[in-house]
Amino acid sequence: MNLQHILQPSLDLIKETGAFIRQEGKNFDRANIEHKGLNDLVSYVDKQAEQKLVEGLRQILPGCGFIAEEGTAQAADEEYKWIIDPLDGTTNFLHSLPVFAVSVGLLQGQELVMGIVYEVNADEMFWAIRGQGAYCNGERIKVSPIAEVSQSLIATGFPYYDFGLMQTYLDIMEHFMKNSHGLRRLGSAAVDLVYTAMGRFEGFFEYNLKPWDVAGGIIIVQEAGGTVTDFKGGSDFIFGGELLATNGKIHQEALQTIKERWHKA
Ligand code: 2AM
Ligand code: CA
Numbered sequence: 001m002n003l004q005h006i007l008q009p010s011l012d013l014i015k016e017t018g019a020f021i022r023q024e025g026k027n028f029d030r031a032n033i034e035h036k037g038l039n040d041l042v043s044y045v046d047k048q049a050e051q052k053l054v055e056g057l058r059q060i061l062p063g064c065g066f067i068a069e070e071g072t073a074q075a076a077d078e079e080y081k082w083i084i085d086p087l088d089g090t091t092n093f094l095h096s097l098p099v100f101a102v103s104v105g106l107l108q109g110q111e112l113v114m115g116i117v118y119e120v121n122a123d124e125m126f127w128a129i130r131g132q133g134a135y136c137n138g139e140r141i142k143v144s145p146i147a148e149v150s151q152s153l154i155a156t157g158f159p160y161y162d163f164g165l166m167q168t169y170l171d172i173m174e175h176f177m178k179n180s181h182g183l184r185r186l187g188s189a190a191v192d193l194v195y196t197a198m199g200r201f202e203g204f205f206e207y208n209l210k211p212w213d214v215a216g217g218i219i220i221v222q223e224a225g226g227t228v229t230d231f232k233g234g235s236d237f238i239f240g241g242e243l244l245a246t247n248g249k250i251h252q253e254a255l256q257t258i259k260e261r262w263h264k265a
Contacts, residue, residue, distance in 0.1 A: 003106075003113060003114050003129045003130075004129070004132075006060050006061055006114075007114070007127065007129065009056075009060045010057065010060055010104065010114075010116060011116060011125060011127065013052070013053065013056035013057065013060070014053070014102050014104060014116050014118045014125070015118060015125065016052070016056075017049050017052050017053055017056075017086065017102050017118075018102050018118045018120040018123075020045075020048070020049060020052065021045055021049055021086075021087060021093070021100070021102070021120050022120050022121070024045045025045070025093060025096065025120075028043070028045065028093075028094070028096070030094060032044055032045075033094055037161060038160070038161040039091075039160040039161055040160070040161065041090050041091055041094055042070065042090060043090070043093075043094065045087060045093070046069070046070055046086050046087045046090055047070050047072070047086075049086035049087055049102065050068055050069065050070040050072050050084060050086035051072055052086075053068075053082075053084050053086055053102070053104065054066055054068060054072050054073050054082075054084070057082050057084075057104070061080055061082075061106075063078060063080075064078055064080040064081060064082055065077075065078035065080070065081035065082070066081065066082050066083075066084060067081055067082070067083045067084070067211060067212065068082070068083075068084040068085075068086070068212065069084065069085045069086065069210065069212045070086065079108060079109065080106060080107065080108055081106070081107045082104060082105070082106055082107075083104070083105040083106075083107060083211050083212050083215035083216070083238075084103070084104050084212055085101075085102070085103040085104075085190060085210075085212035085213060085216070086102060087100055087101075087102065088100060088101045088102070088103045088117075088188045088189060088190040088191070088212070088213055089101060089186075089187050089188030089190070089191065091187055092186075092187045092188060097187070098121035098122075099119075099121070099186045099187055099188050099191055100119075100120055100121070100187075100188055100191070101117050101118055101119045101120060101188055101190045101191050101194075102116075102117070102118045102120065103115075103116075103117045103118075103190035103212065103213070103215070103216035103217060104116045104117075104215075104216050105211075105212075105214075105215025105216040105217075105218070105219065105238075107215070107238075111130070112130070112215060112218055112219040112238065113129065113130045113219070114127070114128065114129050114130070114219065115127065115128050115215065115216040115217060115218065115219035115220045116216055117190045117191070117193070117194045117216045117217050117220060119191055119194070123137075124136055124137060124194075125137055126141070126194040126197065126198070126217075126220050127220065128197075128219045128220040128222070128223035128224070129223075130219065130223070131223075132223070133223050133224075134197050134198075134219075134220045134221075134223035134224035136194070136198055141197055141198040141199070141224050142198075142199065142224050142225050143196065143197060143198075143199055143202075143221070143224050143225045143226040143246075143247035143248060144199035144200075144201075144202050144247045144249075145199075145247070145249070146202050146247065146249065146250065147249040147250065148250065148253070149176070149179055149180050149202075149203075149250050149253045149254055149257070150179055150180060150181075151180075151181060151202075152180045152181060152201075152202030152203060152250055152254075153180065153181045153182055153184065153200070153201050153202060154176050154180050154181075154182070154183050154184070154201065154202060154203050154204070154205070154254070155183070155184045155185070155186060155192040155195065155196065155201045155203070155204040155205075156173065156176075156183055156184075156185055156192075156204065156205055156206055157185060157187070157189055157192070157206035157209075158185055159207070159208055160208075161208070162208055165207070165262075168261055168262060169207070171261050172205075172257060172258055172261050172262065175257050175261075176254075176257065184201070189204075189206055189209055189213040189214055189217065189243075190213060190214070190216055190217045192204040192206075192217075192245075193214065193216075193217025193218065193220060193221055193245055194217050194220050194221075196221055196226060196245050196246065196247065197217070197220045197221045197223075197224035197226060198224065199247070202246060202247050202249075202250050203244065203245065203246035203247065203250055203251075203254050204243075204244070204245045204246075205231075205242075205243065205244040205245075205254070205258060206242075206243060207231070207241055207242040207243075208241055209241050209242070209243055210241075211238050211239050214237070214238065214243055215238055217245070218237065218238065218243075218245065221245045225247070225248060226245060226246055226247050226248050227245070227246055227247075227248040227251040228243065228244070228245045229243075229244055229251070229255065230242050230243060230244070231243075231244060231255075231258050231259060231262050231263070232259065232263070233255055233259065242262075244258060
């Protein structure tokens with residue numbers, strides 16, 4: 001299948017969904033928040049955005065499966081599956097902090113073949129198709145050329161449940177704090193990934209991630225020339241929960257820092 005044909009309608013749909021989220025954000029009342037689990041928040045905005053995406057993407061690619069954060073659809077053995085986060089950075093959204101995104105990845109079998117991440121407030125639309133490069137608002141994007149962690153800005157996410165590996169994680173963060181330009185925690189893994197793809201960050205790492213947080217962004221990093229691995233340096237980073245994404249040039253150095261602390265724990 002020629003993915004170019006489904007790209008434009010998918011971009012239009014995701015932009016519309018982003019406009020809905022932006023509009024709802026203007027008058028959002030925090031009384032509308034529900035708790036899914038410890039610190040895991042959701043609102044009608046997440047759910048309605050997911051519904052719009054699922055309905056639209058089903059028309060764009062009939063017969064496809066879905067793996068979606070708010071659970072409105074399920075995947076079986078379809079050749080193509082959309083992995084959807086209708087609102088990545090929900091906590092930011094609920095607090096009117098302008099870093100959140102719609103994130104969509106497309107799996108063909110086991111392989112990510114397309115990714116789209118739309119940062120709603122900045123109106124930045126990122127996408128990539130396997131083998132065809134990565135783009136932001138129509139311009140080709142590339143990872144940063146920096147080759148040393150000491151000159152890098154590194155993004156991460158803090159654990160917000162399952163605090164068992166906290167001390168190890170703090171050790172890793174301490175190392176990067178002391179040995180880089182700094183650490184940032186934006187609150188949206190999808191945004192951290194695309195900012196790595198376009199060179200704002202040299203790298204991003206986090207654990208306890210879900211496939212919908214990362215699927216769209218992973219292929220955008222790869223197609224922008226970056227490298228993505230799990231914390232062992234392997235390839236279990238879509239469903240495995242741990243991910244290091246970098247510009248490629250600092251990957252081994254950053255991986256070493258994580259690896260030698262993480263797997264001791
Ligand atoms: P979400 O907004 O779609 O739930 C990494 O931090 C990821 O964890 C984010 O992309 C975010 O995705 C998810 N997450 C869920 N609850 C969170 C919380 N309380 N704090 C930070 N991240 C959270
Ligand atoms: Ca979400």
